[in-house]
Amino acid sequence: MLDSDLKDQLQAYLQKLTRPVELVAALDDGEGSRELRELLVELTQLSDKVSLREAREPGDRVPSFAIASPAAGHDISLRFAGTPLGHEFTSLVLALLQVGGHPPKLDAATIDRIRALEGDYAFETFFSLDCHNCPDVVQALNLMAVLNPRIRHVAIDGARFQDEVAAREVMSVPAVFLNGEIFAYGRMGIDEILAKLDASGGARAAAELSEKAPYDVLIVGGGPAGAAAGIYAARKGIRTGIVAERFGGQVLDTMAIENFISVPETDGPKLAAAMERHVRDYEVDIMNLQRAERLLPAGDDGLVEVQLASGASLKSKTVLLSTGARWRQMNVPGEEQYRNKGVAYCPHCDGPLFKGKRVAVVGGGNSGVEAAIDLAGIVEHVTLIEFDSKLRADEVLQRKLRSLPNVRVIVSAQTTEVLGDGRRVNALAYVDRTTHEAHVVPLEGVFVQIGLLPNTEWLKGTVELTPRGEIIIDDRGQTSLPGVFAAGDATTVPYKQIVIAMSEGSKAALSAFDHLIRHSAPAESAVAQAS
Incomplete structure (x- = not known):
């Protein structure tokens, strides 16, 4: 089933296992079970720490398999229903590594929040092997199940279990159920899931954000324009922050990318992950899952203020708006009522x-x-x-x-x-x-x-917009408000393309830096003369 190159790569990954992993499969004589059995047998052949046994308990979907470890120190309830290939193969590999003791790439504070969750959580995620948004949800809930024994997760291939999809009226993926009731649709990471489960955590996070010192440049939006702006600003040695509703923006919803120069072919989630890794190479303060709600011009302190939906408030000497765009809706009767229902x-x-x-x-x-x-x-x-x-x-x-x-x-x-x-x-x-x-x-x-609609409703009455809602900018990315710049799909720049958004973000960041130099120079000169 797996080609030789993929087997070699997977075997190298499985060398990172620090404890035994047991695959417990619920199978029958059907074609789906034969396919899944073949995959699981191949996994056992790649590592002496991986074993397979067949055991079918009441309620188990067929075909499916659980990933467990008797040496984990606590029960792990993590299961795939169907054969996790396609976009979900990475989810399978990560699940094997994490159940097998390989430490997750997650900060200690988030791990503590997951382990501290009280109550019993039985998650079910319906996914499609062609869905590029589904792996983020599957991987997040799998990891949470590894870290907290009171969290259970089953990832279900909707195409394999069509009868269940129809019975539960699943018409959009990823679709997540919690304790039998719909929990959420669409792409989510661990932070989004925790925010829905732990309301008090959001209030704490908002308070912490409001205590942050002012930035030299605060970028609103984490898509290609925002990521490029963050890198260019940070390389100038100035205090840089990025506040975004979801880092990666609309790129996360893009399947095939074949016109990004020097990269013949990639997809949106891969590019978004690469952008975030690149930004994190620099001293950029990334504040994810935060939606901007209001922009206030500079006051007597010379600082522009951005108020967030969470209640937090951030201040900066300059602000760079890169809020991007979203899918345009038809705005006809029935569209919202039947969203995710057809x-x-x-x-x-x-x-x-x-x-x-x-x-x-x-x-x-x-x-x-x-x-x-x-x-x-x-x-x-x-x-x-x-x-x-x-x-x-x-x-x-x-x-x-x-x-x-x-x-x-x-x-x-x-x-x-x-x-x-x-x-x-x-x-x-x-x-x-x-x-x-x-x-x-x-x-x-x-x-x-x-088509697309710019995410600029919150800016009405603050910066000048076109009738279509695009932010009007000059050739340097300056908006109608001093000290506020903009870049990317939310602006009047024609041709909404990733490569253009990145170049515009870079240019706007350089313009913001130039603004800082020119507006700080007189004050510094005055101080020098006084001394």
Whole structure:
């Protein structure tokens, strides 16, 4: 099952095990069990510390396997239901290492918070092998299960357990259940999970943030622009902070990246992790999971203030806004009601859950046409709906789309409503903009791909924005507010691309540094003359 190169790499990793690991498999004679048994046997052949036994307890999903260690000192309840290949293979490797005693890359304070959680937590995560957001959730909950014996976690391949997916109405991954009830949808790390479980921890963190000394440059947003700005500012030797709702930003939701110069092919999560590692090589204070809520111009103390949703407040001599953008919503009746119940925004993540079903893609740009092409290989039928009179995607993509037999393209169509039975989507309504006739398309899923919206609502009335909400900047990244700069997808700079956001972030950081030099020089000169 595993090729020789992968086996060699995995064998090297398993040398880091410090205690025995036991794989306990619940199998039958089905094809899925034969596939999983083959994988588990191969793992035992790569390390004498890994053993396998088959044991099936009531309630165990088949095929599935638990990873345990009799030498751990406490019970570890960690299980994979299905064969964790694809994006989840890394989750399997990390689980083996962590159960086997290899220390996690986690700060001591976070480990203490996990171990101090009181109560019993039974987590179940539904994932897709094609989902690039799922591994973060699976790996976070696996590690928490390793550290705290009162935390249990089962990672479930939704494509393998379709009946359970249907019964529990899982229509978006990752979907996390806690003690049988829905806990959260979407990408999460340990910090986000802890914040939901330990409310008092958020108040403590906010108080600690407010006590931080002022920065020379405070960057709001941790995407490509913010990461580049952080590196360029820190290299100037000035006090630099990055406050972000999630480090990596929209890059985390990007599947394939093939136009990042010098890197022929990568994906968003890998690039985001590399960006964070690079930033952490410098003295940059990263404050994650913090959403900016208000920007206050410099007062008598000369400091710009950023107020956060957590209640914390940060001050800085200069501020660099790099809040990026998010998927634009249709804003039609039913969209919000059926979000994660048939309305989705990531075809790579959620597409496998609609295998054999009918779906629509709303949007005829590159992202919409690419989504339709990808989904056509999974679902029964795709209806692509475009508002304009023609598709706007590149011609090479349109040719591929037209070659697919299970895709219908409808142009000059205005989506008017997402319809459902109260539990899930069952149709999409639209109006023909040419004839003004109303139509209803029966289906089970709607994938929205209609562009981006800048994350700038919180800046209205503070810095000058365009009617579309973009931050207006000059060629140096300066906004209408002195000492406040901006970069990336949230600004008026055309072409929303990763490489452009990085260059704009670097330029804005250099402009902020130049601003600091010019505005501190007179005061320093005066001090020198007085002495």
